[in-house]
Amino acid sequence: MKHRLFLVACMSLLSLLASSQLIASPEVAQSEVKIETKSALPSALTYLNNMKQAYRELNYKLLYLNTAQNQIEPKQLIHGVVDGKSVAYFYFLNGAMRESLQFDGKISFYQQGSQAYSLATNRDQSVFANIANFNFENGNKSYEYIILGRDRIAGKKAIAIRMISKDQYRYSYIVWLDLESYLPLRLDIINQSNQILEQTMVVSLNISETINPWIQQLSVQATPDVLHLPLTAIAEVPKWHLDWLPPSFKIVKDDQHKLMMHDTDPVSYIMLNDGIVRVSVYISTKQTKLIEQKNVIRRGGTLIYTKQDENVEINVIGEIPLITAEKIAASIKPSK
Amino acid sequence: MKEYSQDLSSLMDNELGDKEVINTILDDTVLQKQFSRYQLIGDVLRDESNGLDLRMDITDNVMAAIANEKQDDYVAPLAAAPEKSNVVPFMKRFGQYAIAASVAGVVVVSSLMVNQGSSTDPSVAPVLNTVPFGGAAAPVSLQATPLQSENEIKERNERVEALLKDHQLQLQTQP
Numbered sequence: 001m002k003h004r005l006f007l008v009a010c011m012s013l014l015s016l017l018a019s020s021q022l023i024a025s026p027e028v029a030q031s032e033v034k035i036e037t038k039s040a041l042p043s044a045l046t047y048l049n050n051m052k053q054a055y056r057e058l059n060y061k062l063l064y065l066n067t068a069q070n071q072i073e074p075k076q077l078i079h080g081v082v083d084g085k086s087v088a089y090f091y092f093l094n095g096a097m098r099e100s101l102q103f104d105g106k107i108s109f110y111q112q113g114s115q116a117y118s119l120a121t122n123r124d125q126s127v128f129a130n131i132a133n134f135n136f137e138n139g140n141k142s143y144e145y146i147i148l149g150r151d152r153i154a155g156k157k158a159i160a161i162r163m164i165s166k167d168q169y170r171y172s173y174i175v176w177l178d179l180e181s182y183l184p185l186r187l188d189i190i191n192q193s194n195q196i197l198e199q200t201m202v203v204s205l206n207i208s209e210t211i212n213p214w215i216q217q218l219s220v221q222a223t224p225d226v227l228h229l230p231l232t233a234i235a236e237v238p239k240w241h242l243d244w245l246p247p248s249f250k251i252v253k254d255d256q257h258k259l260m261m262h263d264t265d266p267v268s269y270i271m272l273n274d275g276i277v278r279v280s281v282y283i284s285t286k287q288t289k290l291i292e293q294k295n296v297i298r299r300g301g302t303l304i305y306t307k308q309d310e311n312v313e314i315n316v317i318g319e320i321p322l323i324t325a326e327k328i329a330a331s332i333k334p335s336k
Numbered sequence: 337m338k339e340y341s342q343d344l345s346s347l348m349d350n351e352l353g354d355k356e357v358i359n360t361i362l363d364d365t366v367l368q369k370q371f372s373r374y375q376l377i378g379d380v381l382r383d384e385s386n387g388l389d390l391r392m393d394i395t396d397n398v399m400a401a402i403a404n405e406k407q408d409d410y411v412a413p414l415a416a417a418p419e420k421s422n423v424v425p426f427m428k429r430f431g432q433y434a435i436a437a438s439v440a441g442v443v444v445v446s447s448l449m450v451n452q453g454s455s456t457d458p459s460v461a462p463v464l465n466t467v468p469f470g471g472a473a474a475p476v477s478l479q480a481t482p483l484q485s486e487n488e489i490k491e492r493n494e495r496v497e498a499l500l501k502d503h504q505l506q507l508q509t510q511p
Contacts, residue, residue, distance in 0.1 A: 252511060259499065289491070304499065
């Protein structure tokens with residue numbers, strides 16, 4: 001019995017050590033930063049900006065795993081540059097063929113058994129894009145960047161950088177970069193209690209001097225028709241506004257439309273963005289019956305929060321903590 | 337025909353002196369093709385074909401076959417060419433929009449919450465875990481909280497799914 005207890009103690013000590021390496025507390029991380037600066041190494045911000053450039057400008061192929069709530073999904077991204085423009089080809093490695101190709105202001109979706117189509121977009125939609133395209137200089141109002149230390153991911157020497165949220169309204173991130181190419185190799189979304197909510201981990205990274213011939217070929221091929229999302233006449237749906245926005249979030253979309261799958265169901269729609277996270281707010285008069293305890297659904301970092309009062313149902317969807325969703329929903333007021 | 341085969345090989349070996357035979361060969365397309373095949377065989381045998389087109393000349397046959405083939409309506413996705421207008425009336429095909437969501441990895445919610453009301457059966461674990469805030473299921477008092485009927489749960493699932501898919505679609509087209 002004593003032996004067993006001792007073993008358990010040892011094991012938990014070991015796991016503590018292991019986890020502290022991954023998720024160092026801010027205090028530990030602070031001291032590491034000092035060490036890093038002493039030896040005159042690049043700052044966290046420099047690393048992050050290098051990543052931004054590498055993610056946009058290099059020719060590479062990533063095989064990666066997406067993990068959220070015990071579900072693992074292997075995926076592939078091939079990125080290349082044609083005449084200064086990015087081409088990103090993405091597909092699921094398991095299950096039905098699902099793929100997308102983004103190039104020249106368009107993203108095209110292909111799926112087995114369905115007709116392909118394109119959407120007009122100028123934002124990089126690929127896996128690490130939200131982090132890699134963040135404006136880190138402006139972002140220091142919301143996040144603090146701290147070098148956690150070195151690690152090894154996908155056989156590459158990596159450096160882990162933590163982006164700690166300065167308030168309780170957003171999640172924090174740890175991003176691992178390849179020390180050679182500065183490409184992102186792993187990204188963890190973590191909540192305030194340091195739990196990993198969602199993880200993206202590269203298992204194979206291939207960088208080439210020249211563009212991958214396959215996506216070079218794709219970039220010259222005709223893409224499927226561009227579809228435009230229709231809006232509903234404003235008169236049909238009452239307008240709403242938000243009295244409160246989480247710090248450094250901005251409204252990037254504000255419209256009335258019908259839900260794509262339910263064309264009879266008009267909603268007022270507002271999208272918020274802080275440079276990394278996008279939050280959708282839906283306000284509608286349609287209500288579905290709902291038990292109070294089940295008004296929160298989570299999958300990985302994504303939260304769906306529903307609030308019903310009187311004749312209005314508000315749904316908030318995004319990678320945000322519950323408190324943010326609650327405050328957003330509570331701040332919705334009808335516009336005059 | 338056969339006699340010319342002999343002449344052809346002589347020609348290839350640069351041993352043919354008969355001008356008349358050469359002219360005959362030049363006029364005869366069948367013989368010309370045969371000659372090029374012989375040359376090719378020779379090249380391959382001498383291992384001089386490096387990078388040479390070994391497909392013979394089947395282009396004509398293939399082109400003819402393609403021309404005769406009935407045009408298939410199905411176009412392989414990646415080769416799909418835009419037809420007519422570039423803008424498609426949206427409502428006609430909103431069902432299509434599901435792809436953006438599924439490419440983005442949105443898991444279909446239906447069929448999952450049906451399990452929630454009943455006791456948890458590990459063998460039918462939902463694909464998408466819906467975890468109430470706090471992690472554990474809230475204690476349910478039989479009198480106070482009426483359970484949702486199966487229809488209501490289904491309706492709710494569809495609603496959540498529609499919202500999630502719309503969310504994904506909006507993300508893809510964010511300005």
